[in-house]
Amino acid sequence: MQISENIELGSDDEKALTKAIEHVFPSARQYLCTKHLKDNIKFYLQNKVEIDKVESDKVMRSLFGSKSIMEANTTIKFENRLDKLEQLIKEKFDSFEQYYVNNLKPRLQKFVFKPNSRSNEKNTRSTTHSIHQQYFKNFY
Template sequence: MHISNEEIIMGTDDKREMTNALDQAFPGIKRKLCCRHLKENIIRQTTNIIPKSTKELNDIVNLIFGKGGIALADDSAIFDGKNSGFKDSLITNGHADFLNYYDKHVEAKLLYHVITKFDKMRTNDNTESMNNRLKGLL
């Protein structure tokens, strides 16, 4: 049985080196971040916009990943509704800088997460050990 690279979905972190290595080794595969990495990336990349210790950042992360959050939308229509409300709340609460980051780096990944229905809130499981093994080859 032959499986084409286009049929493969591989969970990874979002490091440039890993992305480049996978693109070279498996051209055309689909990459997906686990929710843990998505959440960590948001927190790490936005601490200069919203301090990590603030309730605001926790509230934003919960709106994305918490119960009923954007990442748990059942389909793209529900995602669109939740996403629109989320973006409106960012503007209302004075977080235009975070909205810019979200638009550029997060929104498409979340939508892909919802559309593929690949283990809704899949976390790190085997991804980390694969990442570590592949990084050791770089």
């Protein structure tokens, strides 16, 4: 069986599933579901590190708002926005920094920017947010 190199797969960030996708479809573009990513980050901010809602919203806007990391369509924009978020976290949220550095940042680089940059090479605009809206808008 021959599998197209243009395959795109999304998941909910369950580690075993993302590893299985990498193993079975090594050339696939793999995305994280925006809804699950938002839910996981929001839960972590409010329940694990107990950041209040106002401060949590600042982090969420940096990730998912207008001109956010999710909307970056070039390497420079992505890295600049990632740096701004990292600075905000270092200044205000010590308890969130370890989670961000060890978990969130690598996942954003691998499952948000990497697939987006591959899409942009082919002159198309694709983000986890727009893919989520396109395929799942009728389910929420």
